[in-house]
Amino acid sequence: MNRCKNLEMAVLNQISQAVLREKNVSAMLQLVLGILYREMGLLRGTVTLRRGDLLYIEASHGLSEEEMRRGKYHLGEGITGQVALTGKARIIPDISREPEFLDRTGARGRNSHVAFICVPILHKDEVIGTMSIDREMLPGADLERDFNLLEIVANLMAEAVSLWLGEHEERSRLMAENARLKQALDRISVPAEVIGNCQAMRAVYAMIEQVASSSATVLIRGSSGTGKELVARAIQRTGSRKDKPFIVVNSAALPENLIESELFGHEKGAFTGAVSRRIGRVEAAHTGTLFLDEIGDLSIAMQVKLLRFLQDRTFQRVGSNEERSSDVRVIAATSRNLEKLMEQGLFREDLYYRLNVFPIHLPDLAERRSDIPLLAAHFLAKFNKLHRRRIRRISSSAMNLMTAYHWPGNVRELENCIERAVLTATDDSIHSYGLPAALQAAARHPGSNSLGDFASRVEAFERTLIVEALKANRGNVAASARMLNLTIRILHYKIGKLGITPALYR
Numbered sequence: 001m002n003r004c005k006n007l008e009m010a011v012l013n014q015i016s017q018a019v020l021r022e023k024n025v026s027a028m029l030q031l032v033l034g035i036l037y038r039e040m041g042l043l044r045g046t047v048t049l050r051r052g053d054l055l056y057i058e059a060s061h062g063l064s065e066e067e068m069r070r071g072k073y074h075l076g077e078g079i080t081g082q083v084a085l086t087g088k089a090r091i092i093p094d095i096s097r098e099p100e101f102l103d104r105t106g107a108r109g110r111n112s113h114v115a116f117i118c119v120p121i122l123h124k125d126e127v128i129g130t131m132s133i134d135r136e137m138l139p140g141a142d143l144e145r146d147f148n149l150l151e152i153v154a155n156l157m158a159e160a161v162s163l164w165l166g167e168h169e170e171r172s173r174l175m176a177e178n179a180r181l182k183q184a185l186d187r188i189s190v191p192a193e194v195i196g197n198c199q200a201m202r203a204v205y206a207m208i209e210q211v212a213s214s215s216a217t218v219l220i221r222g223s224s225g226t227g228k229e230l231v232a233r234a235i236q237r238t239g240s241r242k243d244k245p246f247i248v249v250n251s252a253a254l255p256e257n258l259i260e261s262e263l264f265g266h267e268k269g270a271f272t273g274a275v276s277r278r279i280g281r282v283e284a285a286h287t288g289t290l291f292l293d294e295i296g297d298l299s300i301a302m303q304v305k306l307l308r309f310l311q312d313r314t315f316q317r318v319g320s321n322e323e324r325s326s327d328v329r330v331i332a333a334t335s336r337n338l339e340k341l342m343e344q345g346l347f348r349e350d351l352y353y354r355l356n357v358f359p360i361h362l363p364d365l366a367e368r369r370s371d372i373p374l375l376a377a378h379f380l381a382k383f384n385k386l387h388r389r390r391i392r393r394i395s396s397s398a399m400n401l402m403t404a405y406h407w408p409g410n411v412r413e414l415e416n417c418i419e420r421a422v423l424t425a426t427d428d429s430i431h432s433y434g435l436p437a438a439l440q441a442a443a444r445h446p447g448s449n450s451l452g453d454f455a456s457r458v459e460a461f462e463r464t465l466i467v468e469a470l471k472a473n474r475g476n477v478a479a480s481a482r483m484l485n486l487t488i489r490i491l492h493y494k495i496g497k498l499g500i501t502p503a504l505y506r
Contacts, residue, residue, distance in 0.1 A: 008149055011039045012156070019156055025164035029059035032153065036133065037061050040146065043114065043134040046071065046105075047121075047157075048080060049165060050129050055084055057105075058129070067105040078102035080130050083118045087127050089151065091143050092116040095134075113137045117147050121154045123162035131157075166488060167478040174477070174502060191234035194227060195378050196371040198499040200363045204231065211358045212238035217310070219295075219355045220333040222362030225412030228333040229293060231360060236289040241329055244288030247281045252294035259302055261318045264309075270319025282315055282326045290328045295355065296336035296347060307351045330355075365407040365414060369459065370499030372403050375411060379418035380430070391425050397432040400464055405439050463498050466491070475502040 014035045022028035033045040044062035048055040048071070057063070057071040073081040079090050079101055095101045095116050118132035131154045135146060191208060194201070211218055212235050220228045229248065236246050254262055261270070265280030282290060298306065309315045314325045332355045341347035365372070376394055384391055394402075398421075407413055417439070421430045433440075469480035480502075481491040495502065 008145075011035060011149065012152060014039070015153055016156055019160055025160055026059055028160060029157070030061070032157065033059060033061035036153070040133075040149075041136075043136055045133045046131070048073065048084070048130045048132075049161065050075075050084060050127060055080060055130065062134070063105055071105045073102075073104065078104065079116065079118055080132065083120050083130050084127050087120050087122060087125075089117070089119040089147065091147055092118075093137070093143065115141070115143055117143060117150055119147070119150045119154050121158050121161055123158045128158070128162055128165055163478070163482075167476060170476065170478040170488065174475070191231075191238065193230045193234050193237075195375050196368060197374060197501070198363075198368040198370045200368055201371065204360060204362065207358075207360050208234050208238060211235060211360075213240060215329050217329075217355055217357040218331045219357070219359045220331065220362065221338075221359060222333075222335065223364050223410055224335045225410030226362040226364060227411050228335075228362060229291065231362065232289070232291045232331045232333065235331060236291075236329075239329075241288050245285050246289045246291065247285035248291045248293060249281050250293045252297040256299050256302070259298070260305060263306070264315045265317040267317055267319035270317075274319070277317075280315075280317065282309065282328060283324070285328045286326045288328060290330050292330065292332040294334060294336075295332040296334040296338055296341055300346070300348065303348045303351050307348065307354060310351070310354045365410045368499070369403050369463070372414065373399060375414055376402060376418055379415050380422065383419045383422040387419075387422060389422050389425070390428060391422050391430060392428045394430045395432065396464075398430050398435060401432045401435055401439050403463060404461075459498065462494060463500065466494060466498065466500060470500070470502050477502050 015032050018028055018031040018035065022031055029047045033047065036042055036045055042061075044060070046057050046060045046063065046068075049058045053075045055073040055075070057068045060068050060071075063071070073084070075081055076085040079092060079098070082100070083090055092098045092101060093115050095103070095114050098116075101116065113136065115135045115137050116132060117135065118130055120127045121129040121131055131150060133146065133150060135141060135143065191205065194204070196204075208231065218232075218235060220231050222228055233246060236242060249263060251259065261274075261278070261280065263280050263282055265278050265283055266274050268274060268277045292306075305315075310330060312325075313327065314323050316323060338347050338352055338356075342349050342352060365375075373394075376399070380391060380394065383389070402414070402417070409416070417436055418430075420436060421434045424434050425431075426434075465484060466480070469483045470477070473479035473483060477491055477495070478488055481488045484491065486494075
C-alpha cells in the first residue's frame with residue numbers, strides 16, 4: 001500500500017512540475033500523458049478539449065495522427081461525450097461489453113480485456129474537456145485508484161487548460177474581427193486627405209462614400225480646426241465632379257458689403273471701385289462644387305439671396321437685372337450652433353432646412369484620442385519634408401502628454417504643435433519638454449482644467465497601461481488582461497471605448 005502511495009505522490013509531483021514549467025499547453029498535455037504511461041503502464045491516453053458542442057483530441061499517447069483526427073465527439077456522444085455533457089466520470093471495466101463505447105479512433109482493435117477511465121476537466125464547474133486512459137486488466141490492477149489519481153491530475157491541469165482555451169478563443173475572435181474590419185475598410189474607401197481610424201471617423205468615411213456620387217447639398221458641422229474643408233474636398237474628389245472646379249467661399253473672412261459681389265459677381269459701375277465686370281464664385285464653380293465655409297456668419301439679408309440661389313440655382317450679378325444660372329453642387333460648413341442662432345432670429349429656418357439635407361458631424365480631437373498618434377506621425381512626416389529635418393520619433397512621454405491634452409484648437413492646433421516641435425528639436429526625437437507651453441501647463445496643473453479634462457487624463461493613463469500591456473504580449477488580449485489583473489470582458493470594454501486596435505501591437 002505504501003509503495004502505491006509513494007508511486008502516486010511521485011507521479012503527481014512530476015505532473016505538477018510539468019504543469020508549472022511548460023507554457024505550451026499542447027506540449028504540457030503530452031508530457032503529462034507520457035508520465036502516466038511511464039509510471040502507471042497505461043496502454044493509451046487522450047485529452048480532449050471542448051469548442052462549443054464539439055470535443056476534439058488535443059493530445060494523446062499511443063494514437064497515430066490519423067487516429068487523433070478521427071477522435072471527434074459531440075456532447076453526449078459515446079462515453080467521452082457523456083462525461084463532457086454531465087461532468088461525471090465513467091469507469092468501463094471492459095470496453096468490449098459496453099455498447100456505448102464508440103472506439104471512434106479505431107485504435108482498440110479486437111482486444112476485449114481493456115478498461116477505460118474517463119474524467120472531466122472542470123474549471124469553475126464548467127466542463128472544458130476530458131481526460132481518459134486505457135488500462136489492460138492484469139492481476140492486481142486497481143481501477144478505483146487509477147480513477148482517483150486521474151481526477152487529481154485533471155484538476156491540476158484545469159487552470160492552465162482554461163487559460164489556453166481563453167487565449168485561443170481570443171485569438172480566433174481577433175482574427176475574425178480583423179477580417180471583418182478589413183472587409184469593412186475594403187468596402188469603405190478612406191479619403192487620402194483625412195487621417196483617422198477611430199469609430200467616429202469610420203462613420204464619417206461611410207457618409208462621404210454615401211453622398212459623394214449624388215448632387216445633394218451637404219452640411220458639415222464641427223468645431224474650428226476639425227478639418228471640415230478637408231472633408232468637403234474628399235466629397236468632391238470622390239464624386240462625379242472630381243475633375244471640375246472646387247471653389248471656396250469663407251463667409252467669416254469677407255466683409256458684409258462685399259460678400260454678395262464675391263458670390264454672384266458684379267457689373268462695371270455697380271458700385272464705387274467696380275471698374276470692370278467680374279464674375280462671382282458661383283459662376284466660377286459652374287459644373288463643379290461650391291464650398292461655403294462658416295455659413296453661420298452670413299447676414300440675414302445675404303441668407304435670403306443665398307436661399308433663392310439654392311432653390312433654383314439662379315442669381316443676378318450686382319448691378320444687373322439679368323437672370324443667370326449655375327450648375328453647382330453646394331457643400332456648406334459651420335462651427336456655430338445653427339439651432340441656437342435660429343432661436344435668436346440670426347439664422348433663417350428655411351435656409352437651415354435647405355442646407356441640412358445631408359449633415360455630417362466631425363468630432364473634436366478630444367473625442368478621437370486614438371487618432372492622435374496617427375495624426376502626429378502624419379504631421380511629423382509632413383514637416384520633416386517641408387523643413388528638411390530628420391526627426392525619427394516622438395517619445396512616449398511626449399505622446400502621453402499629447403493624448404492627455406484637451407486640444408481646444410483640434411487638429412489644427414495639433415498640426416501647429418508638431419511643426420513647432422520639429423523646428424525646435426535638438427536631436428532626432430520630439431520630447432515632452434519640446435512641446436508648447438499650453439501642454440506643459442496642463443500636465444503641471446491638472447486641477448486647473450475642467451472635470452472633463454481630468455477624465456481625459458485618466459483615459460490617457462488607461463490607454464498607456466493597456467497599450468504597453470498589448471505590446472508586451474504581442475497584441476494578445478487575454479494575456480494582457482492577466483498582466484493588468486483585469487477580466488477579459490472588462491479589458492475588451494476599455495479597448496472598444498478607447499478605440500485601441502490590439503492587432504497593431506502583434
